[in-house]
Amino acid sequence: MELEAIPGVGAKTADALRSLDDPESALERGDVAAVAGAPGVTEGRAARIVRNAIRARHDDPGGFLATDRATEIHERVLSLLQDRAVTGYARQRLRTFYPSAADSRIREVNEFAERAVERDPDPAVVEALDGVEPLSRPAGLSVRDRCLATTDAETYSEAQDVFPELSVEVVEDARGLADLARGYSTVVALDEAFVGVEVDGDVRVEPDALDRPEEVVPERVLSFFATNRDRIRAAVEVHEAAGLETDVDLGELDDALAQLEGDGSVAGDDELDRLTVAVNDLDAAVGTAESVANDRLREAIQEQDVTIEGADLLSLVERGAGVDSLLSRELADEYADAVAAARDHLVDSLDLDGSEVDIAQRAFPDEPTFPVDRDEEAVSRLREELTAARDRRAAERKRDLAATLADLREPTRGLVNDALDLDVELAVARFAEDFDCVLAERGGRGFAIEGGRSPLLDVAFEDVDPVDYGVDGVALLSGVNSGGKTSTLDLVAVVVVLAHMGLPVPAESARVPEIEELHYYAKTQGTLDAGAFEATLRDFAGLTEGASSRLVLVDELESITEPGASAKIIAGILEELHEAGASGVFVSHLAGEIRDQCGFAVTVDGIRAEGLEGGELVVERSPVKDHLARSTPELIVEKLADESSGSAGAAADGRSDGASGSGFYGRLLEKF
Structure with missing residues (x-):
């Protein structure tokens, strides 16, 4: 159906609807919540658009409710139906049910109603529905650890449209790529001309990246599932309680969701956790390691009796030597032990491994000094190594998890939509049950x-x-x-x-x-x-x-x-x-x-x-x-006549016939 063919949908509204993932499908299934996700479209207007789309599909001119009282009856009936819905989606969806003269529309809803009244409004299902909502698109996703690079202005413009989450940069040559690689964990080069170019850092040449946006930005998929995790789990609970069939492997979906943090990062990976903790705790660990070394060295100095002959002292002074030379001469072993303790503490506290240990060893120099001080260059190198390893691991896990969830995305949409549609059916079933209804x-x-x-x-x-x-x-x-x-x-x-x-x-x-x-x-x-x-x-x-x-x-x-x-x-x-x-x-x-x-x-x-x-x-x-x-007056006069007739018989001895109350009410009754 052409969007502009829907009554009340002009070019501006049609453009807004086209921003949805699948506007035609949303209109086909009457998904008011999805239509309301279009920019500038409120829920009330979305319901009108869906109703008008239904009318257009059934060639229904509308106007069945021809008076205010007829409209009021419809609104009151609709309210009774909506009162029996659990989700906001179902309440809005029910607004798309309207009285029609179109036989095809009535038969379509008849078929829906026949299915609906067969549903069992089990309290467990109704309770589970309370947590289900339409899936929403994540807002404000921004990825700062990688960028795209190109030498072409047209490619640059296209990449900005395809990847609003990433920074897109224009470079002139391999040197430009190298500069970007120093500022980003990953650089994705979009030009084939860069194939084979050797650049330090994580630089990938992927000319087809524009065709694989969710592989380049796995955060899209992860953010979608993280944002909607509670809603998806509620929908799973509805399916299990109601015994609904689904195309989703619920066990696989649950395992994948368990690996996802609320912010879209990956959970449950020991190596990633180790690297994350190491990066976060590096400065504190280095500081503690310094204290370990200095405490041990101070204690050694306090316990050591140092004897220096006069000729040796004169020689040291003539050479301008200080305490470092004294340490090197008299406390070399003690200093080596203190530095080794500092290095061991750093490695153990951060649970370092492989090449990380070698870099950590250089964080404290071999040359004696007091107090023992870190080598800032080595610490910085260790930080870079750990951060790069963490980011590589995170990117790898994100890609793996996103690949799993990407295959589940559309089935999961169906899972949630089926749960929401069940609420619509159960609202009709509960209405029919509460008011002893049949199809007319x-x-x-x-x-x-x-x-x-x-x-x-x-x-x-x-x-x-x-x-x-x-x-x-x-x-x-x-x-x-x-x-x-x-x-x-x-x-x-x-x-x-x-x-x-x-x-x-x-x-x-x-x-x-x-x-x-x-x-x-x-x-x-x-x-x-x-x-x-x-x-x-x-x-x-x-x-x-x-x-x-x-x-x-x-x-x-x-x-x-x-x-x-x-x-x-x-x-x-x-x-x-x-x-x-x-x-x-x-x-x-x-x-x-x-x-x-x-x-x-x-x-x-x-x-x-x-x-x-x-x-x-x-x-x-x-x-x-x-x-x-x-009429009511006739009934009242008749009642009074009957009462008066009975009392008149009991008191006839003391009254004349003309004064009898029964005579008055009787004659009045004859007027009706």
Whole structure:
């Protein structure tokens, strides 16, 4: 897919996306976190880009959620799904699931959901997921112990682009290489002209280095794994807990990670550790060795009785000799022993080996002197030798470990991505389990829900009464206040939204219409003024055009104006929707009046109230077909009439019939 073909992705954003390792793959799998890694792309924008890429792939024009209330239902459902995700990746990935009219998109998510609901949300897996995050690219990697060298300006420019971590230098000849070799542990010459040139130091002629960047800079691979080590290990734990298959040899990966320090250096190498300690402790060891020699020599001098004949003393003085000559003459053996002790201490404390011992021997001179002092040139030579050996060893170990990890890099990406995708699946599985969900069927003009329970109610889900409700075409839904009309409408919207997202719905079974738009109008607060009323009528006038592809849910539209006018307006709207072949439910307290105004036999369903108990309504939550429900005032008058009738019989002797309370409530009840 061309990036610029994605709606909302211009040239600048496309360039930012191309900076990713594989933007097309990230968009294909819906990886919001990876897309958000592009410069200047936030997570919210990344989610929109991924959704738009999905729409482009399925030729989906969008616009399914046609009203604010429909959008609100989707957001609340999405929030319930996200609450069941562990990782931030999964929460963002779930934002790419949206209600669609595109059959291919719905079927794609259906297939995903069928796999997801088979997952077992094992607490051990959920706990392990807590440490998994998308892999990140190391920032600010800089390698200072080596450089690249070339005589060519074009090669210089290309090398700077390929190796931002290294210094790239322009040289004129072999002398320039030699100068660089004195300042860097390793110099990589990029020109074939340098083949065969002999230069002191670690100078390598590698004309193909630009084609092998991760071999020249193994720190790239090591830094990647060091930065992501905890995330990778968490993903391994998820795979082991969930029993997921993987292309990665988990034992080999664990062994390789164990050799890696948090800063990207190599761990677990005794020789490298020895050389590192030697370099770090050299000055302290030399100082201690000096003290060893001087302490022994001082003690020898204090214990020695030195006798010098007059002629000898005169001869020494005439020659300008000092204490060194005296030491050489009288304490030569003691001095040799003190120096030997210093040398032994230096070798032993730094655990020196091979040629390092020979250089260390020269750190203290054979010629007697007091106090014994180091040979700075020899110490400096030893430091250079140890540092060079350490760097060579580190580079060798880095290359070896990087070669192992480089082969594991892509499989490891898959390992982590699979763990993150498992979290998305488990979120859907937990949602389906928590709300007793099934996949809905699509087809027909209306909807049919059996055993549906809305997850949006402010009560525990297990306390929600199941609802059976279905409508073909358009219908009116009547019922008492607080009887469940709005929650029934919400349930229909939730089922339709989830079904068109391709996800399971909270019902025992459900069928929804194949529609292009959901129009859900919430209850308005108070009567609208003339301008708002006119705007509302314009909305519904537009709604009736092409209404066969829409599901219309309306909650108490009569509140927009006076009741008498409302009944006529709603009846007119229903007639238009009926003629257009639309599906819809209008909740109204004026169902009877609207039915009388309609020019067709509109279906009136009702949420039947069985009465009042202790001042609380007792209702049958599932709407009854072709039933005009009684109102709350009627139920209250009926209750009062029943109570008055009973009390009137008990007190008939003391009252006239005209004064009977039951007569008043009875006559009032007859008005309904």
